[in-house]
Amino acid sequence: MSLEEAKQVAANYAVDNFVFNNSILGIGSGSTVVYAVQRLAERVETENLKVTCVPTSFQAKRLITKHNLPLGELDTNPVIELTIDGADEVDSKMTLIKGGGGCLLQEKIIASCSNKLIVIADYTKDAKKLGDRYKKGIPIEVVPMAYVPIKKKIEAMFGGKAKLRKAIAKAGPVVTDNGNFILDWVFPNTDFEWEKVNQDLTMIPGVVETGLFVNMCYKAFFGQPEGHVVERDMTMTREIR
Numbered sequence: 078m079s080l081e082e083a084k085q086v087a088a089n090y091a092v093d094n095f096v097f098n099n100s101i102l103g104i105g106s107g108s109t110v111v112y113a114v115q116r117l118a119e120r121v122e123t124e125n126l127k128v129t130c131v132p133t134s135f136q137a138k139r140l141i142t143k144h145n146l147p148l149g150e151l152d153t154n155p156v157i158e159l160t161i162d163g164a165d166e167v168d169s170k171m172t173l174i175k176g177g178g179g180c181l182l183q184e185k186i187i188a189s190c191s192n193k194l195i196v197i198a199d200y201t202k203d204a205k206k207l208g209d210r211y212k213k214g215i216p217i218e219v220v221p222m223a224y225v226p227i228k229k230k231i232e233a234m235f236g237g238k239a240k241l242r243k244a245i246a247k248a249g250p251v252v253t254d255n256g257n258f259i260l261d262w263v264f265p266n267t268d269f270e271w272e273k274v275n276q277d278l279t280m281i282p283g284v285v286e287t288g289l290f291v292n293m294c295y296k297a298f299f300g301q302p303e304g305h306v307v308e309r310d311m312t313m314t315r316e317i318r
């Protein structure tokens with residue numbers, strides 16, 4: 078099974094088993110979420126399911142409207158029942174790295190307003206320790222005028238390298254949906270206490286948000302190369318065949 082198919086089985090499983098009628102849903106960002114929205118649209122069509130979808134990014138908003146799903150805003154839906162989102166890495170304590178696609182700020186806001194955050198991912202995102210598999214570092218969204226001092230502060234406080242994320246089809250840096258820059262902090266191989274690191278990073282003036290999601294994820298579903306799904310939460314890991 079290809080990586081794309083592994084993403085799809087995880088997405089389908091989450092949508093089929095955790096989305097109920099009349100739910101307010103947070104819709105995450107990235108390539109795996111595309112499959113979840115497709116499945117959601119199928120269920121809305123075939124089962125006449127009623128949902129309201131609150132996006133976590135420009136991409137998510139476009140996905141929702143492309144599939145003619147009801148679009149909601151946080152103003153009118155401040156409490157979200159369930160958010161389904163991807164992740165760049167999930168460690169054994171369910172700490173996440175997010176923001177590989179640059180959408181971490183709105184993703185974290187929506188997750189913080191959600192009763193449950195479910196991660197859908199392929200098997201390559203499943204790690205014992207952060208950094209075991211995802212080598213690009215922790216994305217940190219920063220106010221553009223402060224990126225140089227923030228970069229120096231992060232490197233002095235924790236070691237490693239904080240690199241300004243460059244755009245691919247544009248000269249210069251990536252600009253987020255919120256008009257900010259992203260520093261990808263490639264951290265040293267140390268046993269960090271991620272909750273404390275997250276707090277310390279967010280205390281640096283000019284840091285808008287970090288891609289560290291600590292104690293936010295309810296369950297993660299990893300699509301496997303053999304076609305089944307592995308479910309993980311804080312208490313257990315099980316194979317669903």
Ligand SMILES: O=C(CO)[C@H](O)[C@H](O)COP(=O)(O)O
Pocket residue numbers: 105106107108109110162163164165174175176177178179180181184
């Ligand atoms: O945090 C994200 C975007 O900011 C994504 O959820 C994360 O990058 C995973 O994306 P994909 O499903 O494409 O692997």
